[in-house]
Amino acid sequence: MSYQETLLSPIKIGTRECQNRFFIQAMECNDEDESGNPSEQTTERYATLADGEAGLICLEAISITRESRARDNQLMIMAPNREPLTKFVRRVKDANPKSLFIFQLTHSGELSSPDFSRRVTVNPLYGYGGELLTEEEVDKIKNDFVLAAQIAHDAGADGIDMKLCHGYFGSQVLRPYNSRKWKYGGSWENRSRFAFELYEDIAKAINDKNFLIGSKVSAWEGFPGGFGTEGPDSPIMDLTEPLSLLKGLEERGAQYFVQSAGSPGITISLTQVDKHIPYYAYLNQYWAKEFKKILKPETVIIGSNMSIFRNGKNGLCAVDPKDASLFSYGSKCIEDGVMDMIALGRQSFADPLLPKKLREGKEDEIKWCTVCDNCLELLIRQTPVGCCTFNKRFTDILISERKLHGKLTESHT
Ligand SMILES: Cc1cc2nc3c(=O)[nH]c(=O)nc-3n(C[C@H](O)[C@H](O)[C@H](O)COP(=O)(O)O)c2cc1C
Numbered sequence: 001m002s003y004q005e006t007l008l009s010p011i012k013i014g015t016r017e018c019q020n021r022f023f024i025q026a027m028e029c030n031d032e033d034e035s036g037n038p039s040e041q042t043t044e045r046y047a048t049l050a051d052g053e054a055g056l057i058c059l060e061a062i063s064i065t066r067e068s069r070a071r072d073n074q075l076m077i078m079a080p081n082r083e084p085l086t087k088f089v090r091r092v093k094d095a096n097p098k099s100l101f102i103f104q105l106t107h108s109g110e111l112s113s114p115d116f117s118r119r120v121t122v123n124p125l126y127g128y129g130g131e132l133l134t135e136e137e138v139d140k141i142k143n144d145f146v147l148a149a150q151i152a153h154d155a156g157a158d159g160i161d162m163k164l165c166h167g168y169f170g171s172q173v174l175r176p177y178n179s180r181k182w183k184y185g186g187s188w189e190n191r192s193r194f195a196f197e198l199y200e201d202i203a204k205a206i207n208d209k210n211f212l213i214g215s216k217v218s219a220w221e222g223f224p225g226g227f228g229t230e231g232p233d234s235p236i237m238d239l240t241e242p243l244s245l246l247k248g249l250e251e252r253g254a255q256y257f258v259q260s261a262g263s264p265g266i267t268i269s270l271t272q273v274d275k276h277i278p279y280y281a282y283l284n285q286y287w288a289k290e291f292k293k294i295l296k297p298e299t300v301i302i303g304s305n306m307s308i309f310r311n312g313k314n315g316l317c318a319v320d321p322k323d324a325s326l327f328s329y330g331s332k333c334i335e336d337g338v339m340d341m342i343a344l345g346r347q348s349f350a351d352p353l354l355p356k357k358l359r360e361g362k363e364d365e366i367k368w369c370t371v372c373d374n375c376l377e378l379l380i381r382q383t384p385v386g387c388c389t390f391n392k393r394f395t396d397i398l399i400s401e402r403k404l405h406g407k408l409t410e411s412h413t
């Protein structure tokens with residue numbers, strides 16, 4: 001099969017069909033209005049992605065409360081946001097009703113910015129801290145997630161991604177480092193309780209077989225006590241708990257998973273592979289394959305860290321560049337059963353129209369992400385985010401931020 005045929009072939013997720021194998025990653029852009037509603041710029045961004053014909057588009061992390069934000073201008077999903085979100089989804093669907101659109105629900109926990117949110121923790125981590133959460137407060141967070149899922153459903157989203165990755169609350173509670181003996185910590189049974197009960201509550205509250213439910217999961221956070229390690233003080237990888245999580249969520253109705261890794265404030269190169277170490281991308285295919293091995297064949301696995309592959313000009317050695325491009329290597333991963341869809345994060349900023357260009361045979365017009373990571377720097381600086389290589393507006397923001405505030409000192413994302 002040619003890579004065009006593989007990548008442009010449809011795939012079912014639950015009862016729904018994605019028109020092709022391209023998934024657009026959740027990418028925070030910090031450009032929403034003061035009530036956390038999508039701005040004109042936000043709306044245009046997603047309408048353009050839909051016009052670009054990706055099979056499945058994930059909305060950037062949307063905060064379930066005002067006090068759980070990591071970004072000053074982050075999207076929020078509470079009762080007052082229902083109507084603006086409904087209008088927003090309609091605009092995106094008008095651009096192309098065939099692209100499925102899901103919302104990534106999040107609570108930032110210890111990554112909530114103390115400047116404008118409330119930093120809370122299940123067990124204070126060195127360099128982070130935060131107010132220690134009580135069991136009642138975690139029960140309340142769970143209810144807020146359920147309400148947010150209902151609002152996403154009412155607003156017309158096709159599903160949700162219950163965020164369990166990158167060191168946000170959903171992954172903090174799962175980690176072995178959450179070793180405090182309480183309802184939500186200590187044993188694996190207690191640490192997995194939050195995610196498992198949440199899925200059960202959401203399924204009960206929404207009760208719609210056409211509404212997709214899944215999660216983006218960091219397979220290995222890569223620091224002592226992080227998710228996917230042997231224990232509270234060990235960085236050594238052990239996939240027993242991540243795989244048990246996936247199995248348990250699948251039993252509770254998850255139809256897809258986005259494989260990811262790392263916790264960007266601590267282990268950034270695992271989450272966003274850096275152009276100086278492109279071969280880290282291969283680790284992700286190992287995790288995706290481990291995920292696929294234990295799940296039902298119909299559960300869709302989406303592989304991350306694909307932007308680095310570009311058009312084959314990516315610094316990967318010992319392989320012919322024509323076999324190491326996003327298209328040829330991505331389609332090989334699908335054909336080999338490593339993953340079912342390929343995810344585009346930074347590449348979706350560089351060229352939101354990539355899937356359409358591939359379908360129309362206009363590959364030579366694709367703008368390839370240079371993996372400069374200036375988009376990430378904008379995010380860390382809490383400014384609006386976009387591609388600094390192909391959009392002068394964002395280059396200008398970056399230059400003026402550097403002039404005003406100097407070099408970047410904070411590494412949290
Ligand atoms: C500016 C920026 C914003 C991001 N926002 C999110 C987010 O909201 N949710 C999430 O799960 N990951 C987020 N990520 C991580 C990406 O979704 C993705 O996992 C990572 O960039 C690796 O994929 P890529 O190589 O295709 O870029 C963000 C990354 C960047 C650079």
